[in-house]
Amino acid sequence: MKKTFKLAIVAAIAATSFTSCSDREDDRTVTPDVESNLVEEAGVKWAGLTGEDNATGVGELNGDNLPAWAEGWAVAESYAGTTVDAADIQDAKDNNRVLNGTYSESVTINAGEVWVLEGAVHFKAGTTLTIGEGAIIVDERDPDSENTEAAQQAVGYILFEQDAKIMAEGTAANPIVFTSTKQETGAWGGLILNGRAPINVGETAQAEVSGTTYGGSNVADNSGTLKYVRVEFTGNIISSEKEHNGITFNGVGNGTVVEYVQAFKGADDGFEFFGGMVEANYMISTGSGDDSFDWTYGWSGKGTNWIGVQSADAGDRGIEADNNSNNNALEPFSNPTLENITLIGRNAEGKSGVKFREGTKANVKNLYVMNFETALDVQHDVTLENVIDGDLTIDTFKAVSASTVFKFKGDE
Ligand SMILES: [Ca+2]
Ligand SMILES: [Ca+2]
Ligand SMILES: [Ca+2]
Ligand SMILES: [Ca+2]
Secondary structure, eight states, X not given: OHHHHHHHHHHHHHXXXXXXXXHHHHHOOSSOOHHHHHHXXXXXXXXXXXXXSOOOTTSSOBTTBOOGGGTTOOOOTTOOOOOOOHHHHHHHHHTTOEEEEEESSOEEEOTTOEEEEEEEEEEOTXXXXXXXXXXXXXXXXXXXXXXXXXXXXXXXXXXXXXXXXXXXXXXXXXXXXXXXXXXXXXXXXXXXXXOOSOOSSSSSXXXXXXXXXXXXXXXXXXXXXXXXXXXXXXXXXXXXXXXXXXXXXXXXXXXXXXXXXXXXXXXXXXXXXXXXXXXXXXXXXXXOSSOSEEEESSOOOXXXXXXXXXXXXXXXXXXXXXXXXXXXXXXXXXXXXXXXXXXXXXXXXXXXXXXXXXXXXXXXXXXXXXXXXXXXXXXXXXXXXXHHTTSEEEEXXXXXXXXXXXXXXXXX
């Protein structure tokens, strides 16, 4: 795997070509309507963005040699996931190390313990789930064998309601792992954190999964700590509108600590932010079926040192960045600050490294995008206005193996 991956990089670099200016000019219309003006002006604003800067992204990422901080995480597709012994699972059940139902009191999972996850788990306000290093929480359910609506509703996930906390502090050597015995994407749900930080779809909103409330006015809201945590095989699809992600951050505040976290082979997004201010640093999204990273509804936190690596056969965008689909100009705007970002695609037709859309703002520094047909894809008038106004900026950017470095499109 190592060898193949490195060879693929070399081939990709060799095949790199940059079309941009001439292609974009061809697309421009002569009639000076609003859209063409915006496309034109945005093009002028980003004229210097050649994708040929010396951007390194997270740096040191070369094939599957990860940077020091990420050692122990796997990006190779050959990694099968965490294996849990049947005897350890039986022992967990025999000794009541099972998470199920709704908790109105705190729970502690000790270092190194194996616990079984059974169905939807909610932690109510005032409770804390504390997890020690090296602990494994494993879902045994086989969604395919119970493909009924009731079974879909009963899919395993862990949700922290507003004012509940997760305190999951693993270590580099002993991360905390959430996984499934069925080592396939979508085998279970994922983690969901509901905070009280601002969102732009009202003072509060209902979570995609479970309908619980999130959002508010507390920027510094604290949903706990996720440190050296890996979620594997998440993303069970409940319905066409409701999909679990590896970790869903619903209006999460910046009092929350999120660092050294990996989403591995989830069926939907690795990490999805619905508004909020949470910072997420040292994040790896591997083989995510939809987007490696996804934000909407006004997320305006920070993210440093992100790696998104798609599987050969799955994955939409490296980053899918939205403000709000109903009203692209809704405030507070999605407006995160990102630095040291590496996105590696799969050379699939029509895919974009970063899709800035629906009015998002962002400031991105040191961005490395490889193996996407279009490196940067900006859509909708409000998003183009953000480019023109200097509210959507890219500083130090390298595009490798992209047919198009960036492209602009107005409203339909
Ligand atoms: Ca999603
Ligand atoms: Ca998505
Ligand atoms: Ca997507
Ligand atoms: Ca999205």
